[in-house]
Amino acid sequence: MTDPQNILELSGIAKTFGDKVALKSIDLAVRRGEVHVICGENGAGKSTLMNILVGIHKPSGGQIRFNGQQVQISDPIAASRLGIGMVHQHFTLVPSMSVAENLFLGRHPKKFGLFSDRQAMVDRARALIEAYNFGLDPQAAISSLSVGQRQRVEILKALAFDAELLILDEPTAVLTPPEVEELLKIIATLRERGRTVLFITHKLREVKAVSDRVTVIRHGESVSIHNTADVSEADIARDMVGRDVFLVGRKGDVERSFGDAVLKLNGVTRTNAAGRRLLDAVSLEVRAGEVLGIAGVDGNGQTELAEVIAGLSTMQAGNIWFDGADISDMTVAERQALGLGFVPEDRLDRGISKTMSVAENVAATNYERANILRRGFVSSARLAEFAAEKIKEFDVRGAKPKTPIGTLSGGNMQKVVIARELEREPRLLLVSQPTRGLDIGASEFVYDRILASANAGRGVLLISSELSEIFALSDRIAVIYSGRIMAILDRADADEVTVGALMNGAGKEAA
Known part of the structure; x- marks a missing residue:
């Protein structure tokens, strides 16, 4: 029997693709006006389930009830008409258009039923922005906005279609720590305004920070539902993986001594064809037995830094030393022979x-x-x-x-x-975005191997956009912004507020 408190009820939802079973049986009840998190490992069925809710896939079995009525969601337009909106992880905005134009793309207000009424469109956009206190200029071009601001536009697009249920798919994956905090405030505002939020994330800290209840799915089945206040992060991780999970990190109370510098960069500069500096006089060193974490928002030079060190691209100025030898002009193979191990960020393109x-x-x-x-x-x-x-x-x-x-x-x-890479027992392990797209069980394994390398006396240069990962694994943290090293901090002296500000370009650049 339908519970009038619930805006959405799923019963026995199944989905197969030929012989592959993506969903066995999913039961889900989402209460009106709550923030409900869906957690699960990669391959658990989260994406398939969300695609069913927005009409991209049709279920092979089970029932969907929305606002008390059994429904068939045939396509995304049908989902929108019901009042279901989704903000995808990869934005769908037109950069050259304004905020208002993106909000009402394809359905601009009309004058006399014939002509676009630009002023009415801007006025409606402004009213929507002010209603949710999103702090956007309706006439600003999307290309001029930060990632966090663009995400707000995506949320407003769904709200402009009167979405009662808003689905957020891994919404913090591309945000800096301050932007994450702003998003969590926005979600709280949505809840206060009576909207219901279905939040997909693998970051357990966010589950605890933002949700009222959490449903865990594993191997295509719903395995638990909890009031978030009643469970710990460890409890949720256990439900996700089916066993206890230990995301171990560097222990701050352990005294460590490090060896000589394995890797040293001095004034490394790389420019693109237009002369823009992708790396701007980068200087740093990684010592034997140390994990140096590089923190930064994607696109600020991390990829270029890894490729220059690995020998995959050339630099226009500066030097790179490896175990005291200048390797600036060496090939990839020569660097590997000296003891450089490289785990690239794009395993499909570069790693395998x-x-x-x-x-x-x-x-x-x-x-x-x-x-x-x-x-x-x-x-x-x-x-x-x-x-x-x-x-x-x-x-x-x-x-x-x-x-x-x-x-x-x-x-x-x-x-x-x-x-x-570890089979070669490298002197330095250069690892970029090591757990991107990985579930918590695989992340646990990767963390263990990274720390084992450092404990064996190898240097580790860790590049990650996941700030929690940087803090968990690093002995020192270097913050990169617009190709420059803004600061290099001892882990004991660093906090997320300071590092987050540096990631946004605030603070004094490192000498």
Whole structure:
């Protein structure tokens, strides 16, 4: 029987794609005016479920009730008419248009039923902005807005269609810490105004900060629903993974001593074809046994920094030393031979060959070290044996040596890349966005391996847009903004407010 408190009720929702079962049975009840979080590992079915709610997919079984009525959501237009809006992780705004034009794209107010009424459009946009205290200029171009401001426009687009239920898909993935705090305030305002928010996230701290209730799904089934105040982050993680999860970090009360600098950059500068500086006189060093974290909003030079160090791109000024040797003009292979290990941010483009097997990928730089070559020829038996060892050691699930790596999940691909790089026992591990797109179980494994490398006396340069990850793993934190190092802080002296401000360009640039 329908509960009048609920705006949305799902019963036994299932979805199959051919032989693949994406959702087995999802039950969900979302109360009117609450913030309800959906949590689950990658592959648990979160995206499939959301796509069903906005009409992109049709369920293979089960019932959907909205506002007490059983409904069929045939397409996104039907979802919008019902009062269901969704803010996707990747924005759908037109950068060259204004805020108002984006809010009413395709449905501009008309004069005499024929001509666009620009003033009426701006007035309506301003009224909507003021109603939710979003602090936007309706006539500002989208291209001039920050990421956080663009997200507000996306939320207003849904509200402009009178969405009663607003679905936010991983909304903090691209935000700085101050922008995350602003978003959480916005969600609180939406709740106060009677809107219902369905919030998809894997960040457990946000679950606790923003939600009234949380539903966990695992392997296509809903496994628990809790009042958020009654459960801990560890409880939620346990439900997500099916076991206890320990996201260990650097312990601040442990005295550490570090060796000499393994990597040293002095005045490294890289420009693009137009002469714009992508890296602006970057200087830093990573010591043996240390994790140096690079914190910054995506697009501020992190990719270029990793590629210059790895030898994938050239620099126009400065020097790079590795174990005291100038490697500025060395090739990728020469840097690897000296002991540089590299886990790139884009594992599909840079880290693996999708059409090759797990064995071929994990052995790619290890044929001699792993004794796979016999008189100059590859030993198929030894290759398979080596791959099987790494699959077991790194818990690469669903894989055998001959499995095409492109068929694995993102987390298991990442494990193969890390296994390959660590097999060479590098002096320095350069790891970029190591847990991007990974669920909490895979993240736990990656954290453990990064810390194990540092504890074994290797230097680790960690580049991550996840500030919680930087704080959990780093001994020192360097903040990058617009290609410049703004500051390098000891972890004990750093806090999220200070680092977040530096990530936005505030504060004094490091000498």
